[in-house]
Amino acid sequence: MSDHTHHGEHEPAWKHDGVRVIKGDRLDSNTAQTPGMFRQAAINHARVGAQKIWAGTVSIQPDAKTGVHHHGALESVIYVVRGRARMRWGDRLEFVAEAGPGDFIYVPPYVPHQEINADPNEVLECVLVRSDNEAVVVNITDVEPVEKPETVYWVDPIHKHP
Secondary structure (H helix, E strand, O other): OOOOOOOOOOOHHHHHOOOOOOHHHOOOOOOOOOOOOOEEEEEEEEHOOOOOOOOEEEEEEOOOEEEEEEEOOOOOEEEEEEOOOOEOOOOOEEEEEEEEEOOOEEOOOOOOEEEEEEEOOEEEEEEEEEEEOOOOEEEEOOOOOOOOOOOOOOOOOOOOOO
């Protein structure tokens, strides 16, 4: 049975090529940014050699909203740690939904969207995971938002329409 050693070494390679812990105070802000939000990378190709995912944090100040953007072909998952997230999306940001602590948000590829901190007093803090090892952010400047977006309710067998 192999102990996964590099050629000519006696120490198992897993020591340096195995599990990696990235401390929360060691995140990298040298990543793609969008006005109104602050992203920090934890897991990417440059930091840990990730091949298929990117993960990090994002924070949005109270009452702030981001610029409209999408993430190209990437899928995104946002986990709300603290605060209240309001997501607007669509060609004219005509749809809206909200999420709170413990909720997950899924953003498909190429969907124009905007994150809004719906709380006037608390920073919105989220964990962000994307389906590739580098952050892709395409900021969009020519979207004219609708005045009153249409609310989209989370309706499934457990959650009935209000």
